[in-house]
Each structure stands twice: as C-alpha cells, then as structure tokens.
Amino acid sequence: MDNLNSLLDGFAAILTPGNLLIALLGVTIGTAVGMLPGLGTAMAIALLLPITYGMEPTQAFIMFGGIFYGGMYGGSTTAILLNTPGQSSSVVTVLEGFKMARNGRGGQALATAAIGSFVAGTIATIALVFVTPITVEFAIGLGAPEYLAIMVLALVATASVLGSSRIRGFASLLVGLVIGTIGIDAVTGQQRLTYGVPELANGIDIVVVAVGAFAVGEALWTAARRRSGRDEIIPVGRVWMGRSDWRRSWGPWLRGSALGFPFGAVPAGGAEVPTFLSYVTERRLSKHKGEFGNGAIEGVAGPEAANNASAAGTLVPMLALGLPCNATAAVMLAAFQTYGIQPGPLLFEKESALVWTLIAGLFVGNAMLLVLNMPLIPVWVKLLRIPKPYLFAGILFFASMGAYATSGQSFELFVLLALGLIGLAMRRFGIPMLPMIVGVILGPMAERQARMALQLSGGEASGLLGGPVAWTVYGVILVIALWPLASLLRRRMTRDREAVAT
Amino acid sequence: MTDADKAEGAVEDPSAASGAADDAAAPTGAPGGGGADTAAAEAKPGRDLQQLWVCGFLAVLGVLVIVDAARLGGFTASNDPIGPKPVPIILGVLLFAVAAFYALDTVRGGHGEDEGANAGDRLDFKTVGLLCAVFIANALLIDWLGWVISGSLLFWGAAIVLGSRRYFLTLAAAVVLGLATFYGFAIGLGLGLPAGVLQGIL
Structure with missing residues (x-):
C-alpha cells in the first residue's frame, strides 16, 4: 500500500494549476513534434529535453510525462495518415491504418488508436506501479558483475535482435560505444579520445547524439533526396467510433496491452515483436478475417495498444535498474542525469517523491491527451500541411537551439552537424540508429560496472563472471x-x- | 572534429571527392578490404559497393581509438586494477572485426534495411553541402550575433536551400521564430541562449 500512498502524493504534487499547465504544455508540444513526419517519440523527447533545463526537477518531469505520451500519440497519427511510420514500432499500425484512411475510415482508425493508446497506457502505467518495486527488490541484491552481465545483454540484444542485419547493428553499436568513451575517464581522470580538444573533455551529450542522428540526419536526408513535394494527406472526417467499432476494438486493446508490457519491461524486448504478435493474434481471432489487408480496425487497435504498453514497459528497467533499452528511455535517463539523479534501485528511496510525480504525470498526461486532443485531431493534421522547406528548417532551428543549450558552447553545434552526417550515412546505408544511441549511454555504465567488479575481486578475472x-x-x-x-x-x-x- | 571529418569522408560522393578518397582509401584496403578492391572493379548491379565507405569509416575509427589508447598511461591502482586502457583497445579490435565482416557482407551482396528505396537514388550532395554551410554559419555566428539573429538566418537559409522561394515571407517567419523562442525559452523557461549584439535591446 506504500506504493499507492506515494502515488497519491505524486498526484497531489501535480494537481496544482501551474503544474497542470506544464503537463498540458508537455502534451501539446509532444504531440506536435511527434506528428512531424520522419521523427518519432524519441526524437520528440530529445528535441524538447533542453527546454526543461531551466525548470525545477518536479516540473521538468511532469512535462516529460506529457511529452512521452504526446509524442507517441502524434507519431501514430502521422503513421496512419501519411503511410510513413516514423519509427519501427509503428510499421504494423500502418498496414491496416493507412488502408482504413484510404477507405474513408481514417477518423475511426485515429480514434481506435487514440483510445487504445489511452487504455494501454493506463493499464501499463498501473502495471509499472506494481512491477517496478518488485524489480527494485530483485535489483538491490545484484552486484557489479550482475549489472555488467545485464548491460552486456541489453547491448548485444539491441544490436542483434532489432533490424534485418546483425553486422550493421553491431557497427552502429560500436560507433555508439566509441562516442560514449570520449571524455575524461571517471576513475583515473585521464582524457580519452579527445585528441587535445578541450570541449570534448566532458564527453558528448546524449541529447546532442540523439538530436544529431535523428533530427539533423533526417533533415540532411531529405535534402539529399530533393523530395520537396508534399506527401499525400488523406482528409480526416470526424474522429469517432460507432458501436461496432467499440465492440471490435476493446478485445485487441486489452490483448495488445498484455502483449506489449512484458516485452517492453525485458531488456531489449522492444516494441516491434509485440506489435507484430498482436497483429497476427488479432488476424487469427477476428471474425472479419477478410477485412485484414483492406483496413481492419482490429489491426490498428491491437498493435497500437501493444506499442504504447511496451513503451511504458521500458520504463521498468529504466527506473528500477537504470537500464535504458530504447531511444526514448535513453534520452529520459539522460534527463535524470542532468538533474544529478541516477536511476537504479536506490532511486525509489532517494528520490521517491520525484519518481512518483513522474508516474503520476504519465497518468495525467495520458488522460489529458484523450480528453483534449482527440477532438483536436483535425487541427493537428493541419501541421502535416507545413511545406517541407519550413518543416525541416524548423527542425534544424530547434535542434540547434537544444544542442547549444546543453552546454552554452557553439562547439556543440559542430558535434551536432558531425552526428547529423553520421545519421545521413546511416539512413543511406540502412544501418539501424537505436544501437548507437543505447551504446552511447550504456557503454560507459557497463565499463564502470566491469571495473567495479574487478576492484571488488582484487583484480581477479573471475570477479567479472560473478554468481549464478x-x-x-x-x-x-x-x-x-x-x-x-x-x-x-x-x-x-x-x-x-x-x-x-x- | 575528427569525427566530423571522417563522417564527411564516409558520406561524400566517392566518385567526385578525390581529397576525401585519400582519406578513406588507405584503411579500406587494410582490414579485409584487399578482396574488396578487386571486387569493386567487377561491380555487379545489385551489389551496393558504396557500403565499403562505411567499412573504411569503421576501420579509421578503430585506428583512432587504438592510437589514443596506446597513448594512455597504463598505470593501475589498487582501486582500479585495469585502468582506462582495455576498453578502448577492445573497441578498436571489435571495430576492425566488424569492418572486415561488413566488407565481406557487402561483397557478397548484403545490404541494409529498405535498400531498394534508397540505394539506387543519386543523392543531391550540393543541397546537403549548402545546408551544412548554413548550419556552420550559425555555429560560427551565434556567440557574436546572438540567437535571435543567427537562428533566424539559420531558418531562413535552410528553408531557401530546401526549396522555399518566398524569400520575404520566409524571412518574416524566421524572425518571428527567433524572437518567439528567445522570449519563450531563454527568458521564459531559463534556457541558456545568447543575446549577442542585441544584449540590452531584447
């Protein structure tokens, strides 16, 4: 019951007019950025993270909860209307969602995605409340060798499970690990890979890496392909669901949530597998098998719920173990670190109020999205009509603003451009981006655990292997x-x- | 900045840039690329041999990492038995290994995700170059001119490079955006953006 009391305290912290306004702001700009074609949730968070730098931690995290769900919500809208999945987890949603939009049922597709995201988000956040403390109890007994092993697992799994080519996954991972190594070694204070550049001594900020690779890379990629024409946007009617839509949607929502959460909570489980599993399950269970491939509402409801539940699930290892397993969690972890907070088993003891405020913020943001944004979808869709030159000029503008704000040095902008060029190359050659992002943040943590394990064993190599x-x-x-x-x-x-x- | 140079080396059109070719040709030959060079001569359609630039980039990165690691003092202490050296060395070795396997995969016709959509396209490096120039101009000018002016120039320049032809409307939008972000984020939310020459006016 302790958890519930803490959660209620978290709600109490949020339900002031000022904080609700911040949550609303987070939800709104999260949706707006998440909707921009080519950018997904992680991008929304990375681009918006710097604007929280000037805030109190509590308010920053309330805003974060809003951006988190807002970004996901915006991403699925774009996927359905433009047939462009902004991230790999939306690929399955597009299959049926775009067909539905084509058939004039775009409003229903968006509604089932939005309500499904709300249902799944709520269920998964409740699960988060109960599962995270259990994970913490388990994690408190773990030592450095065990952490090292789990981190290596997360690294190897992101590089090899996701994407179609392992060798490209590992290439991406290694680049990330090298970027993570740059800077002053935490133990001995020696500079590594700085090659005498003083600005590199503090390392490269994960926000700069994420924004550079995703946002600047996407802008350069668009420039490289000279695609200045507008995408076809399908008009949306009223966003609502009829009785039969409800009847056909609630089952997939619940099953999708049940599939998504566990996959998200396991290191490197990801959202791709559960969304795909959900799609296959719904096709098998559906009474309207013929509609699959031509716009079946179950095929949007299930995967979209699985996607959201899995995203909330990734917060379990992030909060309880300090282990980010997708780009979104990696950026959130970076946000914790900017406030001098280290996620992990001790987080719930040391920063209890803050964590529960964040979790309460997730609930509030999720509910706000449903109430305020669903009627506004037609307005949001207008964002998609921004001409490409303005859109990408704006992305570069905000990316530069955020990167500059991380340290107040124009040097960050050069690093940002370098990473943008790497991102451009990765798009050109079909190299997955996620392993690099995870490598940047997880690599140094794994090294620290390895050295701690050896320190505890007095230099004996067996110390690295630890226990069962x-x-x-x-x-x-x-x-x-x-x-x-x-x-x-x-x-x-x-x-x-x-x-x-x- | 080394990263940036190498990235550009990997990205630029290999047929055009001879300067960049010097940069990356040597390492491509070194790690498992011996077979790749001969393979490049008999390139078949369907194989995306430009991927060898990525292998070259990985190998150069490996060299940089190992050279730097060799420079590190290998001292150890009782509280840190291995020191800062082993991790970069492991990374360097793995980079060579991955570069070699990547080259092998490329020669055997491997490719990344959604290759059909991208591999054949001629990429427009002129636009990319101009966009980079606009971006660098902002980086050089931001501390002097301040965010409002340099950020507006960034937006304006980028929009023009990307194909906007309504110069004045774009400029107006850029200035509004620059002012709005400065007042909203720097003054409102406490974000550290420079006022530059407009210090005292804004």
Whole structure:
C-alpha cells in the first residue's frame, strides 16, 4: 500500500494549476513534434529535453510525462495518415491504418488508436506501479558483475535482435560505444579520445547524439533526396467510433496491452515483436478475417495498444535498474542525469517523491491527451500541411537551439552537424540508429560496472563472471549470439539432405 | 572534429571527392578490404559497393581509438586494477572485426534495411553541402550575433536551400521564430541562449 500512498502524493504534487499547465504544455508540444513526419517519440523527447533545463526537477518531469505520451500519440497519427511510420514500432499500425484512411475510415482508425493508446497506457502505467518495486527488490541484491552481465545483454540484444542485419547493428553499436568513451575517464581522470580538444573533455551529450542522428540526419536526408513535394494527406472526417467499432476494438486493446508490457519491461524486448504478435493474434481471432489487408480496425487497435504498453514497459528497467533499452528511455535517463539523479534501485528511496510525480504525470498526461486532443485531431493534421522547406528548417532551428543549450558552447553545434552526417550515412546505408544511441549511454555504465567488479575481486578475472545470476544472463547472451549460426547449420543440413535426395 | 571529418569522408560522393578518397582509401584496403578492391572493379548491379565507405569509416575509427589508447598511461591502482586502457583497445579490435565482416557482407551482396528505396537514388550532395554551410554559419555566428539573429538566418537559409522561394515571407517567419523562442525559452523557461549584439535591446 506504500506504493499507492506515494502515488497519491505524486498526484497531489501535480494537481496544482501551474503544474497542470506544464503537463498540458508537455502534451501539446509532444504531440506536435511527434506528428512531424520522419521523427518519432524519441526524437520528440530529445528535441524538447533542453527546454526543461531551466525548470525545477518536479516540473521538468511532469512535462516529460506529457511529452512521452504526446509524442507517441502524434507519431501514430502521422503513421496512419501519411503511410510513413516514423519509427519501427509503428510499421504494423500502418498496414491496416493507412488502408482504413484510404477507405474513408481514417477518423475511426485515429480514434481506435487514440483510445487504445489511452487504455494501454493506463493499464501499463498501473502495471509499472506494481512491477517496478518488485524489480527494485530483485535489483538491490545484484552486484557489479550482475549489472555488467545485464548491460552486456541489453547491448548485444539491441544490436542483434532489432533490424534485418546483425553486422550493421553491431557497427552502429560500436560507433555508439566509441562516442560514449570520449571524455575524461571517471576513475583515473585521464582524457580519452579527445585528441587535445578541450570541449570534448566532458564527453558528448546524449541529447546532442540523439538530436544529431535523428533530427539533423533526417533533415540532411531529405535534402539529399530533393523530395520537396508534399506527401499525400488523406482528409480526416470526424474522429469517432460507432458501436461496432467499440465492440471490435476493446478485445485487441486489452490483448495488445498484455502483449506489449512484458516485452517492453525485458531488456531489449522492444516494441516491434509485440506489435507484430498482436497483429497476427488479432488476424487469427477476428471474425472479419477478410477485412485484414483492406483496413481492419482490429489491426490498428491491437498493435497500437501493444506499442504504447511496451513503451511504458521500458520504463521498468529504466527506473528500477537504470537500464535504458530504447531511444526514448535513453534520452529520459539522460534527463535524470542532468538533474544529478541516477536511476537504479536506490532511486525509489532517494528520490521517491520525484519518481512518483513522474508516474503520476504519465497518468495525467495520458488522460489529458484523450480528453483534449482527440477532438483536436483535425487541427493537428493541419501541421502535416507545413511545406517541407519550413518543416525541416524548423527542425534544424530547434535542434540547434537544444544542442547549444546543453552546454552554452557553439562547439556543440559542430558535434551536432558531425552526428547529423553520421545519421545521413546511416539512413543511406540502412544501418539501424537505436544501437548507437543505447551504446552511447550504456557503454560507459557497463565499463564502470566491469571495473567495479574487478576492484571488488582484487583484480581477479573471475570477479567479472560473478554468481549464478550473471552466468544465466551470459547464457542468454550466448544463445542470442549463436542463434544465426544454429539456423545457418540447419539450413545447410536441409540443403545437404535435399542434395542427397535428388 | 575528427569525427566530423571522417563522417564527411564516409558520406561524400566517392566518385567526385578525390581529397576525401585519400582519406578513406588507405584503411579500406587494410582490414579485409584487399578482396574488396578487386571486387569493386567487377561491380555487379545489385551489389551496393558504396557500403565499403562505411567499412573504411569503421576501420579509421578503430585506428583512432587504438592510437589514443596506446597513448594512455597504463598505470593501475589498487582501486582500479585495469585502468582506462582495455576498453578502448577492445573497441578498436571489435571495430576492425566488424569492418572486415561488413566488407565481406557487402561483397557478397548484403545490404541494409529498405535498400531498394534508397540505394539506387543519386543523392543531391550540393543541397546537403549548402545546408551544412548554413548550419556552420550559425555555429560560427551565434556567440557574436546572438540567437535571435543567427537562428533566424539559420531558418531562413535552410528553408531557401530546401526549396522555399518566398524569400520575404520566409524571412518574416524566421524572425518571428527567433524572437518567439528567445522570449519563450531563454527568458521564459531559463534556457541558456545568447543575446549577442542585441544584449540590452531584447
């Protein structure tokens, strides 16, 4: 019951006019940025993070809760109306959502996505309230070797599970790890990879990395392809759902939430797998199988709920272990760090009020989105009519503003451009961005844990391996790493057998 | 800035930029790229050999990381048995390994996600270059002119480069945006943006 009391305190902290206004502001600009084509939730948070630098931590985190859900909400709207998934987790939503919009049922698609996101977000945030303290209890018993193992798992899994090509995932991860190494070594104070540039001594801010790779990279990518024409935007009618839409949506919402949350809560579970699973499940269970592929409402409701639930689920390892497993969580972790707060098992003891305010802020932001933004969707859609030159000029403008504000030095702008060029190259060559972002923030943390483990064991290498928990995790890593070998062998064997048979 | 140079080396059109070619050609040959060079001569359609630039970039990064690590004093202490050296060395070795496997994958016809959509396109490096120039101008001018002026120039320049032809309307939008963000974020929310030459006027 302690948790519920703390949560109520969190609500009490939010329900003042000033803080509600901040939550509203967060929700609104989160939606606006999330809607911009080509940018997703993580981008919305990274771009908007710097504007919270001048605020009190509590207010900053209230705004964050709003931006978090607002960004997701905006992202799914763009995906449905423009047939452009801003992030990999929206890919499945687009399948049916765009077809529905084509058939003149765009309003219903947006409504089921919005209400489904609300339902899933609420369920997942409630689950978060109960699961996180349990994870904390488990995490408090873990030592440095176990943390190291879990971090290595998260790194290997993001690089190899997501995306179509492992080698490109690892390339991206290594670039991220190198960027994370730049700066003064925390233990010995020696400068690494700064090559005598004093501005690099403090390292490269994760916000600059995320904004550079996502936002500046996207702007350069658009410039490189000379696509100045406007995308086709499908007009939306009234955003509402009829009785049959409700009947067909509530099941997928609940099943999607149930699928999404656990995947999000596991390190590197991601949102792609649960959204896809949800789509397949709904197609199997649906009484309207024929509509799938032509705009079935279940195919929007389920994946969209799974997407949101998984996003809330990623907050569990982020808050309880200090372990960010997607770009959104990585940027949020950076936000905690700018306030001198280190997420992890001790967070709930040390900064209890702040965490519960953040969680309460998630509830409030989610509810605000439903009440205030759903009727406003047609207004938001007008944002999509901004001509491309203005849109991307604006993105560069805000990206520069945010990057400059991280340290107040124009040097950050050069770093931002360098990362934008890396982002451009990654888009050109189809290299996934997420492993790099996660590597930047998780790499230095993993190194610190490794050195701490060795320090505790007095330099004995066995100290790195730790106890049974770490062994289990390394076992999982081996399975992930060796999986392609196993399937390759299986393919070879079947091919040999076929060769013999013929 | 080394990162930026190398990134540009990897991004620029390889057929055009001879300066950048010197930069990246050497490492492409070094790690597992020996076979790649001969393969480039007999390029088949369907293989995206420009990916070798990425391998080159990874290898250069590996060299930079290892050279820097070698420079570090290898001293250890009782509270830090391994020191700051091993992690960069591991990263450098892994970078070489990944660059080699990447090159192998490229030569065997591998490609990234949604390759069909992007690989064939001729990229417009002139626009990218101009956009970078506008961006750098902002970086150089921001401390002197202040955010309102340099940010407005950034927006205006970027919009023009990206194809806007309504110069005055764009300029008006840029100035409004510059002023609005300065008053809203710097003065309202306490964000650290410079006033520059307009110090005292704003």
